[in-house]
Amino acid sequence: MSKVSHKAKKLIVVGNGMAGMHAVEELLDLAPDLYEITVFGAEPHGNYNRILLSLVLSGEKKIEDIMINGRAWYDEHGITLHTDTKIVQIERGSKRVITDDGQAFEYDRLLLATGSDPVILPLPGHDLPGVIGFRDIHDVDTMIKATQDHKHAVVIGGGLLGLEAANGLMKQGMDVTVVHLMDTLMERQLDVTAGKMLQANLESRGLKFVLSAQSETILGTDRVTGLRLADGTEIPADILVMAVGIRPSTELAADCRLHFERGIVVDDSLLTFDPSIYAIGECAQHRGTAYGLVAPLFEQGRVVANHLAELGFITYKGSMTSTKLKVTGIDLFSAGDFIGDDTTEDIVFNDPGNGSYKKLVLKDGIIQGAVLYGDTVDGAWYFQLMRDQTDTKDIRSHLLFGQSHLGDSGHGGENAAAALPDDAEICGCNGVCKGDVVKAITEHNLFTLDEVRAHTKASSSCGSCTGLVEQIMASTLGSDFSKSEKEKPVCGCTALTHEDVRAAIIKEDLKDIPTTMRFLNWQTEDGCPTCRPALNYYLLCAWPGEYIDDAQARFINERAHGNIQKDGTYSVVPRMWGGITTPKELRAIADVADKFKIPTVKVTGGQRIDLFGVAKSDLPAVWKDLNDAGMVSGHAYGKSLRTVKTCAGQQWCRFGTQDSIKLGIALERMTWGSWTPHKYKIAVSGCPRNCAEATIKDFGVVAVDSGFELHIAGNGGIKVRVTDLLCKVESESEVMEYAGAFMQLYREQARYLDRTAPWVERVGLTYVQEQMVNDEANRKALYERFLHSQTFSQSDPWKENYSDPKKRAEFETLTTLGQS
Amino acid sequence: MSNWIEIGHLNDIPRQGSRIVEGPDGNIAVIRTQDDSVFAIHDSCPHKQGPLSQGIVFGHKVACPLHNWAIDLGTGQAQAPDEGNVACYPTKIENDVVFLSLDKVGEKTGP
Numbered sequence: 004m005s006k007v008s009h010k011a012k013k014l015i016v017v018g019n020g021m022a023g024m025h026a027v028e029e030l031l032d033l034a035p036d037l038y039e040i041t042v043f044g045a046e047p048h049g050n051y052n053r054i055l056l057s058l059v060l061s062g063e064k065k066i067e068d069i070m071i072n073g074r075a076w077y078d079e080h081g082i083t084l085h086t087d088t089k090i091v092q093i094e095r096g097s098k099r100v101i102t103d104d105g106q107a108f109e110y111d112r113l114l115l116a117t118g119s120d121p122v123i124l125p126l127p128g129h130d131l132p133g134v135i136g137f138r139d140i141h142d143v144d145t146m147i148k149a150t151q152d153h154k155h156a157v158v159i160g161g162g163l164l165g166l167e168a169a170n171g172l173m174k175q176g177m178d179v180t181v182v183h184l185m186d187t188l189m190e191r192q193l194d195v196t197a198g199k200m201l202q203a204n205l206e207s208r209g210l211k212f213v214l215s216a217q218s219e220t221i222l223g224t225d226r227v228t229g230l231r232l233a234d235g236t237e238i239p240a241d242i243l244v245m246a247v248g249i250r251p252s253t254e255l256a257a258d259c260r261l262h263f264e265r266g267i268v269v270d271d272s273l274l275t276f277d278p279s280i281y282a283i284g285e286c287a288q289h290r291g292t293a294y295g296l297v298a299p300l301f302e303q304g305r306v307v308a309n310h311l312a313e314l315g316f317i318t319y320k321g322s323m324t325s326t327k328l329k330v331t332g333i334d335l336f337s338a339g340d341f342i343g344d345d346t347t348e349d350i351v352f353n354d355p356g357n358g359s360y361k362k363l364v365l366k367d368g369i370i371q372g373a374v375l376y377g378d379t380v381d382g383a384w385y386f387q388l389m390r391d392q393t394d395t396k397d398i399r400s401h402l403l404f405g406q407s408h409l410g411d412s413g414h415g416g417e418n419a420a421a422a423l424p425d426d427a428e429i430c431g432c433n434g435v436c437k438g439d440v441v442k443a444i445t446e447h448n449l450f451t452l453d454e455v456r457a458h459t460k461a462s463s464s465c466g467s468c469t470g471l472v473e474q475i476m477a478s479t480l481g482s483d484f485s486k487s488e489k490e491k492p493v494c495g496c497t498a499l500t501h502e503d504v505r506a507a508i509i510k511e512d513l514k515d516i517p518t519t520m521r522f523l524n525w526q527t528e529d530g531c532p533t534c535r536p537a538l539n540y541y542l543l544c545a546w547p548g549e550y551i552d553d554a555q556a557r558f559i560n561e562r563a564h565g566n567i568q569k570d571g572t573y574s575v576v577p578r579m580w581g582g583i584t585t586p587k588e589l590r591a592i593a594d595v596a597d598k599f600k601i602p603t604v605k606v607t608g609g610q611r612i613d614l615f616g617v618a619k620s621d622l623p624a625v626w627k628d629l630n631d632a633g634m635v636s637g638h639a640y641g642k643s644l645r646t647v648k649t650c651a652g653q654q655w656c657r658f659g660t661q662d663s664i665k666l667g668i669a670l671e672r673m674t675w676g677s678w679t680p681h682k683y684k685i686a687v688s689g690c691p692r693n694c695a696e697a698t699i700k701d702f703g704v705v706a707v708d709s710g711f712e713l714h715i716a717g718n719g720g721i722k723v724r725v726t727d728l729l730c731k732v733e734s735e736s737e738v739m740e741y742a743g744a745f746m747q748l749y750r751e752q753a754r755y756l757d758r759t760a761p762w763v764e765r766v767g768l769t770y771v772q773e774q775m776v777n778d779e780a781n782r783k784a785l786y787e788r789f790l791h792s793q794t795f796s797q798s799d800p801w802k803e804n805y806s807d808p809k810k811r812a813e814f815e816t817l818t819t820l821g822q823s
Numbered sequence: 824m825s826n827w828i829e830i831g832h833l834n835d836i837p838r839q840g841s842r843i844v845e846g847p848d849g850n851i852a853v854i855r856t857q858d859d860s861v862f863a864i865h866d867s868c869p870h871k872q873g874p875l876s877q878g879i880v881f882g883h884k885v886a887c888p889l890h891n892w893a894i895d896l897g898t899g900q901a902q903a904p905d906e907g908n909v910a911c912y913p914t915k916i917e918n919d920v921v922f923l924s925l926d927k928v929g930e931k932t933g934p
């Protein structure tokens with residue numbers, strides 16, 4: 004469907020490449036009707052995925068496979084596309100661009116996305132046929148043609164691009180020599196050790212290298228025949244690829260005197276020095292950096308679209324990038340400053356026999372850079388820690404061994420994603436194999452985890468394979484596109500992060516969901532299933548007693564106060580304080596099970612009883628019967644306190660040092676009914692034998708002779724994580740205070756759907772200790788706020804639901820229609 | 824010609840929520856959106872028959888409570904990349920009274 008254009012403003016985009024079209028896609032999402040869009044591209048094609056050219060050259064992909072948007076896409080969105088048309092001049096005064104065939108087009112806004120050009124060394128002979136760069140489809144066509152009737156290739160440049168070119172040409176049957184000025188390969192991404200390992204691997208595949216080599220003359224008369232080096236060596240070449248670097252394409256800017264340095268200089272909204280002209284992608288220079296990778300242009304596209312759409316509320320602050328080499332079978336990862344200086348320290352692991360090398364550069368415990376060779380399983384994790392500036396002091400002793408050694412029971416470190424066969428199962432919940440993921444990424448040109456989730460379902464259920472999927476993406480796409488958690492917007496309805504939203508709620512005194520969405524410029528009318536529950540929680544946490552809970556912003560389990568089952572029935576779990584029950588309670592449960600013909604009665608892993616298979620319409624009556632016997636909701640369905648597990652303890656057990664049952668019950672009485680970012684579990688063990696498994700709980704208490712050890716941030720679920728020891732205290736009243744304070748810190752600071760384990764891993768144990776162990780006043784204040792908010796939340800939701808006719812309606816059929 | 828059946832008052836259905844009407848061919852989810860439109864769809868997700876009436880309602884869509892497929896309330900179509908369709912029923916509101924017709928539009932399809 005082509006839209007009629009009565010759009011007020013004219014947007015011209017120069018450059019039909021990855022940056023330009025990504026920005027246009029983002030703009031169409033935000034303001035589809037604001038502009039009449041015209042795109043000029045010097046190449047004769049639609050928009051394609053440039054980074055996959057390497058795989059076209061190596062024969063693993065065809066040109067058709069790497070097209071992102073064909074003609075139809077432009078038509079469908081009413082975009083006028085001029086291919087094979089170069090813009091040769093910008094007239095800033097009259098706001099016009101001039102094409103190479105002399106036509107003029109007017110703009111209101113101009114977006115420059117001209118990318119960069121390969122640097123061609125001005126050696127004698129550089130203009131001979133057969134001497135080319137490696138940048139576009141034309142170059143790849145030329146190379147592939149040459150492989151058909153020629154034998155020898157020389158690649159000048161041993162960087163990422165040069166090696167991918169060399170590998171591709173070798174795969175096509177050529178005899179390839181890489182000539183490199185420096186003495187190690189990829190010196191901008193790898194240190195010497197990793198560079199040597201890479202070289203050895205590539206040599207064993209048949210590539211030849213001449214390092215520390217100065218090229219002098221390109222030989223040949225009608226066509227290139229070879230390369231002569233400064234030392235006189237001559238290397239035969241029927242084709243010579245220059246991959247010595249790229250230069251941001253700035254001629255247009257230079258010509259119209261638009262300020263540029265290395266690239267066209269832009270500010271944090273990607274605006275150039277001309278208020279009508281924006282620039283993004285490789286042609287732009289932001290805060291001194293002109294990027295040469297795709298990841299930054301995604302963020303830039305999002306920001307520039309926001310400004311072009313006249314919203315103007317997000318800014319670009321620069322990107323951290325990481326790289327991978329797209330050569331099948333070689334696994335290397337590099338990010339940040341991996342060389343370091345005298346203010347940094349290195350931790351290194353080197354196992355040449357196993358072909359594995361890792362180096363992390365740290366400054367005050369914060370990762371500055373990383374080089375991994377061989378085993379890159381943890382690349383994504385280190386990159387995450389680096390971007391989040393996480394203090395790694397607390398995990399330093401096992402940092403190098405990777406996240407799997409922090410208790411990821413999902414997969415061991417041996418699973419280097421790139422080395423996995425295509426039929427290896429990646430996502431156990433949805434049965435998705437590696438091949439499916441790779442195919443989806445390349446066929447549909449996916450760049451983000453969300454897109455991969457949507458297309459393959461991989462990592463969309465329990466999420467334990469997220470790291471593995473990110474790795475597969477990184478090795479397929481050649482760099483890590485995952486957004487730093489810190490920059491991740493809450494969902495597609497907003498550009499704001501969880502932290503932005505929470506801060507705004509308090510600062511701007513926002514007290515309900517619609518007002519919050521309106522004030523923060525939400526892109527959708529009433530949000531989505533991701534943001535509404537988060538907002539509901541943030542408001543509830545910020546304004547205890549004041550905010551009116553929005554049932555329709557809650558997932559069904561929390562609305563129906565039971566867990567929905569696969570057949571649409573519900574489960575009912577009454578609370579059993581500290582795991583203690585009585586004959587009277589058990590009798591009432593038995594009676595309820597008989598009366599409502601409840602098919603399954605099960606003892607849960609949380610020391611209580613689950614009644615499975617209750618029809619929704621029976622829930623109020625079941626609850627009432629349980630209520631009458633003194634039982635309340637166990638919140639087994641909620642992002643809230645679940646259970647407090649206890650062991651036998653001092654009262655009975657021959658080893659018990661403290662009364663764990665009594666303490667467990669007291670803790671459950673204090674914390675039940677509270678809402679938290681994710682579910683929250685507590686346990687109390689009476690001695691270090693720890694029968695209540697307190698060291699895999701969100702808050703665990705282990706009694707010892709002299710008092711109590713307090714443990715935090717354990718997780719027994721998808722990724723098993725043993726708790727960190729927070730501190731030791733002497734009295735039960737201190738246990739209560741610390742328990743309340745920790746829960747409140749988590750409530751106020753974690754993101755919605757973060758359990759305590761990932762939250763503490765992100766902020767660091769030291770931070771939590773500073774907040775609530777060392778700072779007594781703050782601990783007491785947190786505890787006070789917790790108790791205050793509990794005064795509004797400790798009423799049984801079951802009772803509220805069956806006694807309030809309005810709430811009860813949720814459980815009743817509206818009408819029954821007869822046979823028509 | 825549609826045969827309109829009165830099923831209740833607009834205020835019986837919570838905004839961004841739903842109620843169930845038991846129909847001759849199984850349950851029908853009657854859903855009221857933020858803008859007070861009312862839609863009726865077969866209460867069975869094209870994926871694995873999840874009860875759509877129990878999902879979160881947003882825009883003119885509902886997210887299935889079991890595995891989060893988003894179903895368009897106007898067409899019954901699952902949002903891409905998921906594929907499937909669920910039958911819809913015409914509705915109308917007159918003086919805040921909600922009417923439903925059992926003349927199904929579209930058929931259930933799924934994987």
Ligand code: SRM
Pocket residue numbers: 566567568573574576605606607608609610611612613639645646682684699700717718719720721722758
């Ligand atoms: C009933 C129970 C299994 C049982 O019969 O023992 C259970 C059942 C479910 N668990 Fe669990 N979990 C149960 C104890 C556990 C435990 C053990 C424990 O608490 O000691 C764990 C590991 C400990 C932990 O949480 O760290 C556990 C880790 C999970 C996880 C993974 C959480 C994680 O952070 O990795 C999920 C998925 C989630 O929450 O997203 C989950 C989700 C679920 C859900 C809610 C799945 C769902 O979304 O529908 C199941 C609901 C069934 C139902 O209708 O009641 N369940 N679940 C247990 C209820 C305990 C209770 O009395 O409330």
Ligand SMILES: Cc1cc2nc3c(=O)[nH]c(=O)nc-3n(C[C@H](O)[C@H](O)[C@H](O)COP(=O)(O)OP(=O)(O)OC[C@H]3O[C@@H](n4cnc5c(N)ncnc54)[C@H](O)[C@@H]3O)c2cc1C
Pocket residue numbers: 017018019020021022023043044045046053054055056057088089090091116117118119137138139164167252255283284285286294295296297298300327329480481482
């Ligand atoms: C072979 C290869 C492999 C790569 N691998 C990776 C990788 O693994 N990971 C990674 O992150 N990055 C990789 N890159 C880099 C990545 O492709 C670029 O960062 C990205 O394409 C930059 O996007 P852009 O839109 O700024 O420039 P481009 O995609 O180059 O688009 C610019 C477009 O503008 C056109 N143009 C220029 N001037 C004009 C004009 N005056 N008028 C009209 N049109 C004009 C050009 O013809 C071009 O089509 C690779 C690049 C190459 C060449």
Ligand code: SF4
Pocket residue numbers: none
């Ligand atoms: S009860 Fe827990 S472990 Fe068992 S199937 Fe459900 S979510 Fe999985």
Ligand code: FES
Pocket residue numbers: 868869870871872873887888889890891892
């Ligand atoms: S049953 Fe609806 S999404 Fe699976």
